[in-house]
Amino acid sequence: MTDTIAVRAKNLYKVFGRRPHEIVQQLEKGATRAETAHLGTAAVIDASFDVRVGEIFVVMGLSGSGKSTLIRMLNGLLESTSGSVTVGGDPISGTSPKRLREVRRSRVSMVFQHFALLPHRTVLDNVAYGLEIQGVRKSERLAKARQVVALVGLDGWEDKLPGELSGGMKQRVGLARALAADTEVLLMDEAFSALDPLIRREMQEQLIELQADLGKTIIFITHDLNEAMFLGDRIAVMRDGRIVQIGTPEDILTDPANDYVAQFVQDVDRSRVLTAASVMEPARSVIPVTAGPRAALRVMRDLQTSAAFVIGRNRVLAGAVHDKRALAQVRSNESDLAAILDPEITTVTADTLLVDLVEPSVGSALPIAVIDDKGRLIGVVPRVTLLAALGNVSSNTGELTIVDPPLTIEEAVLTDTLGDAGPDQVSQKGVTV
Amino acid sequence: MNDFRIPLGDWADVAVDFVTDNLDGFFDFLRAIFLALYDAVDLMLSSPPFWAIIAVAGIIALLARGWVFAIVSIAALTLIVGVDQWENAMDSLALILVAAVIALLISIPIGIAAAGSKTVSAVVRPILDLMQTMPAFVYLIPALLLFRVGVVPGIVATIIFALAPGVRLTELGIRGVDSEVVEAGQAFGASKWRILRQIQLPLAMPTIMAGVNQVIMLSLSMVVIAGMVGAGGLGGDIVAALNRIDVGLGVEAGISVVILAIFLDRLTASLGHGRTYLSRILDRVIPSRRNVVAPARTR
Numbered sequence: 001m002t003d004t005i006a007v008r009a010k011n012l013y014k015v016f017g018r019r020p021h022e023i024v025q026q027l028e029k030g031a032t033r034a035e036t037a038h039l040g041t042a043a044v045i046d047a048s049f050d051v052r053v054g055e056i057f058v059v060m061g062l063s064g065s066g067k068s069t070l071i072r073m074l075n076g077l078l079e080s081t082s083g084s085v086t087v088g089g090d091p092i093s094g095t096s097p098k099r100l101r102e103v104r105r106s107r108v109s110m111v112f113q114h115f116a117l118l119p120h121r122t123v124l125d126n127v128a129y130g131l132e133i134q135g136v137r138k139s140e141r142l143a144k145a146r147q148v149v150a151l152v153g154l155d156g157w158e159d160k161l162p163g164e165l166s167g168g169m170k171q172r173v174g175l176a177r178a179l180a181a182d183t184e185v186l187l188m189d190e191a192f193s194a195l196d197p198l199i200r201r202e203m204q205e206q207l208i209e210l211q212a213d214l215g216k217t218i219i220f221i222t223h224d225l226n227e228a229m230f231l232g233d234r235i236a237v238m239r240d241g242r243i244v245q246i247g248t249p250e251d252i253l254t255d256p257a258n259d260y261v262a263q264f265v266q267d268v269d270r271s272r273v274l275t276a277a278s279v280m281e282p283a284r285s286v287i288p289v290t291a292g293p294r295a296a297l298r299v300m301r302d303l304q305t306s307a308a309f310v311i312g313r314n315r316v317l318a319g320a321v322h323d324k325r326a327l328a329q330v331r332s333n334e335s336d337l338a339a340i341l342d343p344e345i346t347t348v349t350a351d352t353l354l355v356d357l358v359e360p361s362v363g364s365a366l367p368i369a370v371i372d373d374k375g376r377l378i379g380v381v382p383r384v385t386l387l388a389a390l391g392n393v394s395s396n397t398g399e400l401t402i403v404d405p406p407l408t409i410e411e412a413v414l415t416d417t418l419g420d421a422g423p424d425q426v427s428q429k430g431v432t433v
Numbered sequence: 434m435n436d437f438r439i440p441l442g443d444w445a446d447v448a449v450d451f452v453t454d455n456l457d458g459f460f461d462f463l464r465a466i467f468l469a470l471y472d473a474v475d476l477m478l479s480s481p482p483f484w485a486i487i488a489v490a491g492i493i494a495l496l497a498r499g500w501v502f503a504i505v506s507i508a509a510l511t512l513i514v515g516v517d518q519w520e521n522a523m524d525s526l527a528l529i530l531v532a533a534v535i536a537l538l539i540s541i542p543i544g545i546a547a548a549g550s551k552t553v554s555a556v557v558r559p560i561l562d563l564m565q566t567m568p569a570f571v572y573l574i575p576a577l578l579l580f581r582v583g584v585v586p587g588i589v590a591t592i593i594f595a596l597a598p599g600v601r602l603t604e605l606g607i608r609g610v611d612s613e614v615v616e617a618g619q620a621f622g623a624s625k626w627r628i629l630r631q632i633q634l635p636l637a638m639p640t641i642m643a644g645v646n647q648v649i650m651l652s653l654s655m656v657v658i659a660g661m662v663g664a665g666g667l668g669g670d671i672v673a674a675l676n677r678i679d680v681g682l683g684v685e686a687g688i689s690v691v692i693l694a695i696f697l698d699r700l701t702a703s704l705g706h707g708r709t710y711l712s713r714i715l716d717r718v719i720p721s722r723r724n725v726v727a728p729a730r731t732r
Contacts, residue, residue: 075620105622116617120635130621181621 006185006217007051007074007108012083014044014069020081033240043069045241047083053184056211056218060228061238067221070238071187074219075108076100087185105134109178113190115170117162123173124149124158130181141180148180149173152206168199175207179214188220192227204230225264229253229273237261250278271390276357277350279389280370280379283309289318289337293329294418296321296337301414306407307366309377310341317377319343320366323409330417347371350378354389361386365405449575460579467531467585475527483519487511490696496711497703509692516685518667522693525656525666528584529697532591533652537645540596544603544644545629557600565597569658577662587659587668591652598647606640607633646701653694667693 015023017040026036033042044066051057061067072078074085076092085092090103109130117126124145131141149158152172162170171191178186192200204227211218222228228235229249236246237257245257253273256262285308287296296308300323312318319341329340346364348357350372360368367382407414453460478486487510495503513522547554572593576586610633618628634641660668667686674683703710 077616077619101622101624103622104620108620110617110620112613112617114611114613116611116613118614118617118632118635129617133621133623133627177621187620 004053005050006053006055006088007057007219008049008084008086009070009074010048010084012044012047012070012073012085013042013081014066014073014078015081016041016043024082042241044073044080047238047243049236049243049246051185051217051219053217054211054215055233056208056220056231058220058222058228058232058235059238060222060225060232060235062223064240065238066241067223067238068189071189071219071221075104075110075187105130105181105183107183108185108187109181109183110187110189111171111174111178111191113193115162115167115174115194117170117173117177119162122159122161123154123165126162126173127176127180129177130183134181144182145176145180148176151179151210152176166199167195168203171195171203172206175203175210179210179216184217186216186218188218190221190223193222193224200227207231225268229268237264249273250275254278266392270392271355271358272353274354274389275350276348276352276354276368276370276381277379279354279385280350280381281385283367283369283377283380285309286311286377287321287337288312289341291337292335293321293326293337293340294335297323297326297330297414298418300326300407301411301418304407304411306405306409309345309366309369309380310337311377314374315376317345317347317369317371317375320345323407323414327409327414327417345369348381349373354386357381357386358390449578452575453578464580464585467580467588468583470531470535471527471584471588474530475524478523478527479520483514486523487514494696494700496714497700499710502699502703506696509696513689513692516689518670518685518689521665521667521670521686522689525653525668525690526693528587528591528659528664528666529649529652529656529693532588532655533595533645533649535588536592536595536648536652537599539592540599540644540648541603541641544600544641545607547600547604548607548633554604561597561600564593569594569655570661573658573662582663584659584664586662587655587664590662591655591659594655595648595651598651599644602644602647603637603641606637606644609640610636642701642704645704646698649697649701650694653690653697656690 013024013027015021015027017023020040023036023039023042026039027033027042027045033045036042047066047070049057059067059070069078073080074087074092076085076095080093083093087103087107090107092100092103095103118129121129124142127149128141128145131144136144146158149155152175154169154172154176157165157169162173165173171194174191178188192203195203207218208231210216220228220231222231229252232249234246234248235252236243237252237260238244239260245252245261247255250273252261253265253268253270256265285299285303285305287299287308287310289310289312296310299308300306306323307320310318310321318338321337321340322342325340325342326337329335329337345366346360347369348360348371350370352370357368361381361383367380368386369377370379370381372378487507490510491503491507494506513519543553543557547557569590572590573586576589580586580589614632614636615628618632623631656664656666657668657671660666660670660672663669667690670682670686671690673679674681674686
């Protein structure tokens with residue numbers, strides 16, 4: 001268990017003021033930050049989380065939410081008032097300065113918002129700085145630094161001074177310095193916030209690539225929700241010193257813990273975060289290929305829809321059947337559904353982003369079928385659902401069934417042909433949609 | 434009559450008496466050291482012929498700032514020789530150098546300590562205020578008592594007078610270092626000493642050098658006052674000129690002080706900028722010292 005946890009924070013408090021412990025006690029008893037404000041400032045209140053090895057854990061919050069204080073407690077730049085932090089099993093809180101320096105050298109490095117490069121040293125010497133402090137021999141550390149400089153795409157700039165670089169390049173140096181130190185944990189404090197938007201996006205993509213290659217554990221602080229959504233495997237949302245929600249980007253978008261988070265996420269480009277899996281609905285209009293046209297027609301009538309998905313063995317999606325053709329088959333007393341199968345159906349996988357569902361949805365008469373890697377039907381995304389998800393309105397219409405597409409043949413004709421008792425209640429409500 | 438009288442002066446008398454009675458050996462020891470230092474530096478400056486010293490000064494000026502400064506310096510120093518103040522000027526220069534170096538050796542560590550601790554800063558600040566605003570003559574009185582007439586009380590008074598800007602500007606410089614860069618040092622596990630040596634001092638260097646410059650300038654301004662306690666040099670002639678209302682001598686000695694002052698000021702100021710003429714020459718001679726040719730920027 002512990003070997004998969006890179007960083008663990010438990011009931012972490014940081015209070016600035018004359019009597020911090022008194023404030024912590026009051027906060028533990030349930031006082032709010034405002035109630036203790038006259039005694040001091042509670043920057044971080046009762047923060048607990050585990051960061052798993054190899055994940056990008058984003059801490060997101062507006063300025064003053066305590067996120068910068070939080071990250072500085074993770075490597076001991078700030079001593080926590082109460083609670084504990086461990087990095088790779090080494091305690092950070094309440095450790096001697098000497099031991100703390102060792103942990104910082106070997107386990108956790110940091111990238112800063114304003115780069116914090118040493119202006120009097122060249123790019124190469126800056127990148128080698130962490131290794132220099134670790135006591136690595138000069139030739140060895142410069143060789144390693146050269147490698148990392150190339151890794152972040154700065155070859156040829158090794159002998160420049162930081163003052164000669166653009167902002168994006170400076171932060172590459174900052175990133176390279178942290179990577180060269182070769183620690184398993186990387187703390188990034190608003191690392192891309194000082195960069196302009198195009199460079200920022202480029203750096204984000206590079207970070208994800210690097211992380212995929214190197215498998216570092218990254219704790220990333222940001223106030224930019226889109227950045228959080230883009231980078232984060234999991235996101236912790238902070239407000240007024242407290243962590244209000246921890247979850248995957250999808251969790252936070254689809255299931256915000258409170259109004260604050262909901263308000264926060266309302267401006268996010270949902271189509272680039274949510275996937276088909278998070279909005280799809282169970283497929284109702286489905287029949288096995290062995291069931292025959294009569295059964296297909298009955299399902300379609302009951303659901304008030306003109307088409308049904310047909311599945312073969314092991315629920316593998318075979319195609320769709322349309323009401324008119326099924327009706328014709330029933331009338332001519334044929335029973336092989338496979339003969340009238342329409343194989344031209346639009347399918348997507350579960351991790352397709354909503355933005356990529358829009359175009360297929362326009363071109364498809366049927367709801368979009370979501371299949372898994374074995375071709376099995378795991379759900380459908382009707383157009384209404386897609387629209388609702390994009391518009392961030394609830395698609396849960398209660399008892400109303402979403403019918404997509406509607407019947408093309410009159411219900412009475414169907415009932416007549418099938419010769420049974422008639423539609424049940426579901427279909428009558430379905431018509432109104 | 435008003436009976437309210439705080440005998441502050443009496444207390445000062447008692448304190449100085451106590452010190453002279455009990456710590457006489459210590460002050461004799463200090464006196465011997467200062468005197469030896471002064472004599473050594475003075476010997477170095479006074480014994481070679483004037484043109485040798487001027488030549489060396491010219492070369493230093495060239496390396497520090499360039500041709501114009503070198504030529505002007507040589508001309509100005511020759512002017513000192515021309516008004517027959519060369520020996521006095523060298524005596525004064527020796528006093529300034531000894532006093533300034535000692536003042537810096539004391540003030541920079543205090544400045545570093547004050548930058549590192551609010552308590553030290555709070556204690557040091559009023560003392561510096563006092564040292565800077567107390568009329569310089571006042572230092573001469575106990576200095577005379579403790580070190581007797583001569584060059585040493587001049588040095589001591591100069592040190593005390595010149596300390597303050599060294600401490601202040603060192604503290605200011607170190608406090609002014611970008612806290613994120615210091616944090617970076619901490620975050621990578623550097624020790625305090627290492628952060629001081631590799632980050633704080635180099636980044637604070639321009640400000641610290643401004644402090645060095647100020648210390649030297651203040652030392653120079655004490656030269657005249659030091660002349661009153663028999664420290665000799667240019668100050669001795671100026672005091673003599675004052676006593677005799679000798680305008681000619683006063684102008685000659687005065688202009689020499691000005692020349693020394695401007696020379697030292699420009700010289701130390703150029704060191705503070707970092708980019709001296711010497712380093713520019715080296716860059717040109719050894720191209721690899723500068724940047725390797727970089728590829729064109731892609732964006």
